Amino acid sequence: MSFSATKSVQPPPLNSTASRSNEKSLSFDPFRTSSSFLGSTHKLRFNGLSKTAQNNPHRRCAVVAVSDVVKGKKTKASSNLLITKEEGLELYEDMVLGRAFEDMCAQMYYRGKMFGFVHLYNGQEAVSTGFIKLLKKEDYVVSTYRDHVHALSKGVPARAVMSELFGKATGCCRGQGGSMHMFSKEHNLLGGFAFIGEGIPVATGAAFSTKYRREVYKDPNADQVTLAFFGDGTCNNGQFFECLNMAALWKLPIVFVVENNLWAIGMSHLRATSDPEIWKKGPAFGMPGVHVDGMNVLKVREVAKEAIERARRGEGPTLVECETYRFRGHSLADPDELRDPAEKKRYAERDPISALKKYLFDNKLTSEQELKAIDDKIDELIEDAVEFADESPLPLRSQLLENVFADPKGFGIGPDGRYRCKDPKFTEGTAHV
Numbered sequence: 001m002s003f004s005a006t007k008s009v010q011p012p013p014l015n016s017t018a019s020r021s022n023e024k025s026l027s028f029d030p031f032r033t034s035s036s037f038l039g040s041t042h043k044l045r046f047n048g049l050s051k052t053a054q055n056n057p058h059r060r061c062a063v064v065a066v067s068d069v070v071k072g073k074k075t076k077a078s079s080n081l082l083i084t085k086e087e088g089l090e091l092y093e094d095m096v097l098g099r100a101f102e103d104m105c106a107q108m109y110y111r112g113k114m115f116g117f118v119h120l121y122n123g124q125e126a127v128s129t130g131f132i133k134l135l136k137k138e139d140y141v142v143s144t145y146r147d148h149v150h151a152l153s154k155g156v157p158a159r160a161v162m163s164e165l166f167g168k169a170t171g172c173c174r175g176q177g178g179s180m181h182m183f184s185k186e187h188n189l190l191g192g193f194a195f196i197g198e199g200i201p202v203a204t205g206a207a208f209s210t211k212y213r214r215e216v217y218k219d220p221n222a223d224q225v226t227l228a229f230f231g232d233g234t235c236n237n238g239q240f241f242e243c244l245n246m247a248a249l250w251k252l253p254i255v256f257v258v259e260n261n262l263w264a265i266g267m268s269h270l271r272a273t274s275d276p277e278i279w280k281k282g283p284a285f286g287m288p289g290v291h292v293d294g295m296n297v298l299k300v301r302e303v304a305k306e307a308i309e310r311a312r313r314g315e316g317p318t319l320v321e322c323e324t325y326r327f328r329g330h331s332l333a334d335p336d337e338l339r340d341p342a343e344k345k346r347y348a349e350r351d352p353i354s355a356l357k358k359y360l361f362d363n364k365l366t367s368e369q370e371l372k373a374i375d376d377k378i379d380e381l382i383e384d385a386v387e388f389a390d391e392s393p394l395p396l397r398s399q400l401l402e403n404v405f406a407d408p409k410g411f412g413i414g415p416d417g418r419y420r421c422k423d424p425k426f427t428e429g430t431a432h433v
């Protein structure tokens with residue numbers, strides 16, 4: 001399989017001695033423009049660097065190390081296949097789990113089982129699966145409000161995620177987080193975050209703590225890699241730039257994974273961003289930037305492998321832009337009337353699950369029956385998760401003010417040191433909560 005859609009650029013050398021000896025380095029034209037986004041209707045606009053700038057001898061010469069993926073390196077010496085049968089089935093199962101879970105969420109939301117906004121991940125599965133299935137349990141994942149599938153890929157049980165969505169005590173945040181705040185200490189899932197960009201500093205901090213433990217405390221087990229997932233719209237937020245700077249400066253073990261689904265609610269990425277090629281911002285901060293077809297789990301996985309290994313080896317961060325698409329509206333409250341039906345159709349034809357299926361069949365890695373058995377297993381798992389969530393108890397009222405650090409109304413803890421909400425008269429005269 002060719003990875004020609006992938007572009008990888010490394011920044012100009014910060015330490016010229018080190019990079020002069022880098023065998024992978026080759027000359028690169030930083031002004032070369034690429035084709036349009038794979039499925040977008042518009043041609044990309046470029047950042048307007050003028051010919052004068054191109055010819056400016058004082059401008060630092062960019063040097064690239066083309067990734068092994070781009071060079072078309074085969075991962076398996078003995079065959080042309082990119083994955084083994086077991087790997088292929090694991091990827092398939094994880095993507096089907098994500099898709100089926102989200103479809104069930106839609107049903108449950110419209111039946112009134114969930115509260116607040118619910119953002120689904122349909123169409124983007126190849127990104128979560130392609131990256132997270134390469135992680136160790138100790139590695140960290142930081143997500144956004146579109147977080148259910150990241151949680152599932154990281155191993156949080158479907159029961160715990162569904163219960164959280166139902167606001168039940170058995171949810172992974174005991175029903176207090178809801179759709180946008182999946183968290184699991186056990187799985188090192190450091191949260192979904194409702195404010196865009198909010199997770200990026202958290203992820204950068206986690207990566208910093210790993211590096212600090214390794215270098216200052218000489219902890220040999222501190223080799224965790226952190227993945228920070230976020231969207232295209234978020235890349236115009238200041239926290240993104242601040243964290244790229246710190247991660248590159250301190251060579252943190254982190255991968256910034258942009259899920260570029262071309263839209264930020266109803267705002268087209270191509271309208272909102274001066275240079276829509278997000279991957280180029282990596283080299284600007286001193287880290288490699290890679291653009292990959294995010295509808296193809298095998299391509300994502302190849303890029304992810306390289307970026308994660310690089311972080312684990314202590315070589316620092318990578319910015320990976322995955323071009324993907326969401327198959328549903330921004331949230332379940334969005335009628336999705338703004339996007340061009342032709343664009344939606346074009347991406348639907350590139351469904352990442354169908355693409356992987358085709359690869360598995362074409363390479364005789366599986367059979368219809370084998371995949372059907374996986375589909376059935378996932379259906380049962382999701383049914384079980386819904387039943388479990390439905391039957392689970394609501395959180396106790398006494399849980400209401402736990403972990404609330406500020407108490408502006410002053411009604412949290414009484415003079416006797418007990419929660420006022422434990423007083424049966426606590427909500428007297430107010431709406432029932």
Ligand SMILES: Cc1ncc(C[n+]2csc(CCOP(=O)(O)OP(=O)(O)O)c2C)c(N)n1
Binds near residue numbers: 194233259264330
């Ligand atoms: C700090 C902040 N500003 C504005 C919003 C409102 N908001 C919610 S989602 C969103 C768009 C984000 O788009 P993108 O980063 O592309 O993620 P996607 O929804 O496409 O996954 C915005 C602006 C917010 N949640 N947080």
Ligand SMILES: [Mg+2]
Binds near residue numbers: 232233259260261
């Ligand atoms: Mg987006």
